Amino acid sequence: MNKSSTVTVRPSLPAVSTAGGLIVQAEALELQTTERVELVDLTDQIRDVLRRSQVREGIASLWSMHTTCALFINEVQSALHADIQRFFEQLVAQNGEWMHNDPAHSDCDRMNADAHLRAMILGHSLTLQVTGGAVVLGTWQRVLAAEMDGPRTRTIRVQLMGIG
Amino acid sequence: MNKSSTVTVRPSLPAVSTAGGLIVQAEALELQTTERVELVDLTDQIRDVLRRSQVREGIASLWSMHTTCALFINEVQSALHADIQRFFEQLVAQNGEWMHNDPAHSDCDRMNADAHLRAMILGHSLTLQVTGGAVVLGTWQRVLAAEMDGPRTRTIRVQLMGIG
Amino acid sequence: MNKSSTVTVRPSLPAVSTAGGLIVQAEALELQTTERVELVDLTDQIRDVLRRSQVREGIASLWSMHTTCALFINEVQSALHADIQRFFEQLVAQNGEWMHNDPAHSDCDRMNADAHLRAMILGHSLTLQVTGGAVVLGTWQRVLAAEMDGPRTRTIRVQLMGIG
Numbered sequence: 001m002n003k004s005s006t007v008t009v010r011p012s013l014p015a016v017s018t019a020g021g022l023i024v025q026a027e028a029l030e031l032q033t034t035e036r037v038e039l040v041d042l043t044d045q046i047r048d049v050l051r052r053s054q055v056r057e058g059i060a061s062l063w064s065m066h067t068t069c070a071l072f073i074n075e076v077q078s079a080l081h082a083d084i085q086r087f088f089e090q091l092v093a094q095n096g097e098w099m100h101n102d103p104a105h106s107d108c109d110r111m112n113a114d115a116h117l118r119a120m121i122l123g124h125s126l127t128l129q130v131t132g133g134a135v136v137l138g139t140w141q142r143v144l145a146a147e148m149d150g151p152r153t154r155t156i157r158v159q160l161m162g163i164g
Numbered sequence: 165m166n167k168s169s170t171v172t173v174r175p176s177l178p179a180v181s182t183a184g185g186l187i188v189q190a191e192a193l194e195l196q197t198t199e200r201v202e203l204v205d206l207t208d209q210i211r212d213v214l215r216r217s218q219v220r221e222g223i224a225s226l227w228s229m230h231t232t233c234a235l236f237i238n239e240v241q242s243a244l245h246a247d248i249q250r251f252f253e254q255l256v257a258q259n260g261e262w263m264h265n266d267p268a269h270s271d272c273d274r275m276n277a278d279a280h281l282r283a284m285i286l287g288h289s290l291t292l293q294v295t296g297g298a299v300v301l302g303t304w305q306r307v308l309a310a311e312m313d314g315p316r317t318r319t320i321r322v323q324l325m326g327i328g
Numbered sequence: 329m330n331k332s333s334t335v336t337v338r339p340s341l342p343a344v345s346t347a348g349g350l351i352v353q354a355e356a357l358e359l360q361t362t363e364r365v366e367l368v369d370l371t372d373q374i375r376d377v378l379r380r381s382q383v384r385e386g387i388a389s390l391w392s393m394h395t396t397c398a399l400f401i402n403e404v405q406s407a408l409h410a411d412i413q414r415f416f417e418q419l420v421a422q423n424g425e426w427m428h429n430d431p432a433h434s435d436c437d438r439m440n441a442d443a444h445l446r447a448m449i450l451g452h453s454l455t456l457q458v459t460g461g462a463v464v465l466g467t468w469q470r471v472l473a474a475e476m477d478g479p480r481t482r483t484i485r486v487q488l489m490g491i492g
Contacts, residue, residue, distance in 0.1 A: 020183070059455075184350065231468045280402060
């Protein structure tokens with residue numbers, strides 16, 4: 001994670017909904033990225049959302065609100081993150097002859113076809129398990145956001161659903 | 165989306181299940197594709213399923229009932245969709261020397277190893293968030309089906325689970 | 329699936345949680361792989377977990393507790409599985425010049441950058457639909473674990489959530 005990236009929680013989401021013991025509630029994580037391509041560790045912020053909630057057994061859905069920002073699971077290690085970035089640079093060339101980047105075929109001025117394709121491979125959402133009021137993760141697993149067309153302000157919606 | 169593709173709703177699924185405020189219900193979207201490889205926008209049909217249901221806060225699970233038809237999130241733009249198709253053609257060659265296409269090793273007569281591999285990369289399901297009776301999607305996000313071995317009739321099962 | 333691979337159920341997970349008709353319960357599948365790269369069919373074991381549970385309508389979340397073991401959907405056929413393995417070998421070279429495998433940059437002695445990247449493409453979790461006490465799968469769909477850095481003992485957590 002780039003040192004200057006920040007993740008904050010936007011307190012503007014609707015209140016908790018409950019019915020017969022089921023709780024559904026949501027918060028938005030706001031993420032300020034600082035590079036065009038960048039991996040950001042969201043694990044601690046997601047754990048904080050859980051701690052503030054009443055859900056103890058259930059699921060936590062994470063949803064990136066953007067087509068060019070993905071969510072995925074992996075280890076946090078700068079060497080591995082450099083490998084992941086290099087892998088995507090080789091798999092989807094930024095300067096490939098993409099129609100999405102061609103003004104004759106596209107009104108998108110961000111020239112970001114590579115970002116669409118790279119995020120598509122990782123996917124835009126994760127559904128985690130929650131038990132004992134915490135997300136279930138393996139020893140080396142961390143929840144990562146993949147900024148593919150930054151720097152931008154990104155929103156990740158976290159929805160918890162389960163039993164209190 | 166190919167103009168002649170159609171998406172209809174099959175009204176044959178089981179009725180609503182409820183317990184203590186929790187609602188679980190499902191519908192099947194039926195999709196008639198017209199090309200071998202084709203991207204189809206399902207967003208409006210999924211919004212219709214939500215409108216017909218009683219679920220207001222919860223999740224919407226989308227499941228492709230097929231190994232060679234995937235589900236994913238992206239923008240709808242014909243230039244970008246052409247890029248996505250070209251990317252998959254280059255990543256997984258249709259005429260590669262796949263064992264699945266070799267009668268000496270496989271009883272599959274569809275010769276569709278490429279379709280299996282391409283759909284595998286995108287994945288066969290999505291779990292969306294529902295709030296206020298609608299699916300949560302970013303400004304440019306649409307729910308897309310990727311037909312990788314058409315033309316075929318495809319079924320996408322939509323299951324809603326939450327609070328009314 | 330390699331003939332000598334085994335999948336067992338670890339009976340050590342917490343008991344069932346219920347509230348107002350909603351049930352949340354979990355079990356762990358333990359998987360002993362026998363090759364470095366190997367695909368293992370978990371479908372029957374997941375069906376067994378469902379049969380032992382009280383959940384009849386809802387979802388089944390599957391979570392690999394490891395960064396280098398993925399979960400995905402596909403057909404079970406040895407020719408196709410050979411194609412999938414060859415596809416990943418070509419897409420992500422095991423002996424590529426990965427920083428994660430370089431002692432100058434990484435303290436990981438498994439030299440498994442390829443396994444991290446291959447599992448990342450498939451993803452580490454699946455959220456299946458449950459109806460009538462069984463998981464919803466298409467005719468040719470099976471739930472597969474992809475061991476990318478075996479042989480190892482792997483844990484897949486299965487969490488059921490729904491109505492009894």
